[in-house]
Amino acid sequence: MKQWVVLSGKGGTGKTSVTAALASLWKTPGVCVDADVDAANLHILLHPENRLREAFIGGKTAVCDPESCTACNQCGELCRFDAITYGHVNRLACEGCGLCVLACPQKALRLTDRVNGNWFEAQSSAGPLFYARLGAGEGNSGKLVGKLREKAREFALRNDSDWILIDGPPGTGCPTMAALTGNDAMLAVAEPSPSGLHDLERLLNLAQNFRVKAYVCINKEDLNTEMALKIRSLCDQRGVPVVGTIPYDPAVVEGARRGLPVVKWPESAAAHALRRLARHLDQLSFQDNEPGERSVAE
Structure with a gap:
């Protein structure tokens, strides 16, 4: 079983559109994961039917018993996060450190589990899908990404899946690191723009740091051929293969509008390019297939 993660140094490069297309084209059994838990959107293109929903407990938060509280505000004076005043807890500011619980002379405070969001196991048009939703203002998205990957891997091993395909979050922060580590390879989707080039370089540095093999796909390549050449030059310097290019195609926009993979x-230009990309990646990531077996739709 191979694990791929699709990432982008910035938002808006077409990462989720590429992931949805690959998941739809690979025909051997696999599992998809939407690891962009702060703003999950892979389900918009894959239309999952939820089979399981579970709460995600990402930490602790302080709770005050008003009957025991004397409003001495010793908790508020000690809290470095300004999360509690006279026993009133600001849930969004509370880090669950527990100092107020230790300091309260009346023992009116306690820590309780904090539900940051929910994760889902679903069946989609491209097969099993694991995704999540964080609550408004909630944190610990990196831990939630780890939970999703853990559950997806358990499912894949139980069902003899051939691949896990992860649609990662944009950028290079904590959730991206949680989505990247431990994969066989990363597909970086880059757009031909100055910010796309800069953020791709940061993403390649991150992959190198975590020793994950990197491949690059240039999306909307024909919108700025000069910048596309600079991306190719960067990849040549870093020894990173450019495994595909996708032209700008209004069919992608129409697909997003209708909630369907392109x-x-x-017969669209983007679909032709994505089929070539899928076949290329299939050869890289499915070395255990029997000779002649096709796992990508023609």
């Missing part, structure tokens, strides 16, 4: 328009 490969549902099989």
Whole structure:
């Protein structure tokens, strides 16, 4: 079983559209994971039917018993996060450190589990999908990404899946690191723009740091051929293969508007490019297939 993660140094490069297309084209059994838990959107293109929903407990938060509280505000004076005043807890500011619980002379405070969001196991148009939703203002997205990956891997091993495909979050922060580590390879989706080039370089540095093999796909390549050449030059310097290019295609926009992967328009330029990309990645990541076996739709 191979694990791929699709990432982008910035938002808006087309990462989720590429992930949805690959998941739809690979025909051997696999599992998809939407690791962009702060703003999950892979489900918009894959239309999952939820099979399981579980709460995600990402930490602790302080709770005050008003009957025991004397409003001495010793807790408020000690809290470095300004999360509690006279026993009134600001849940969004509380870090669950427990100092107020230790300091309260009346023992009116306690720590309780904090539900940061929910994660889902679902069946989608491209097969099993694991995704999550964080609550408004909630944190610990890196831990939630780890939980999703753990559950997806358990499912994949139980069902003899051939691959896990992770749609990662944009950027290079904590959730991205949680999505990247431990994968066989990363597909970086880059756009030909100055910010796309800069953020791709940061993403390649991150992959190198975690020793994950990197590949690059240039999306909307024909919008700025000069910048696309600079991306190719960067990849050549870093020894990173450019495994595919996708032209700008209004069919991608139409697909997003209708909530469908662009490969549902099989004669579109983007669909042709994505099928070539899928076949290329299939050869890289499915070395255990029997000779002649096809796992990518023609």
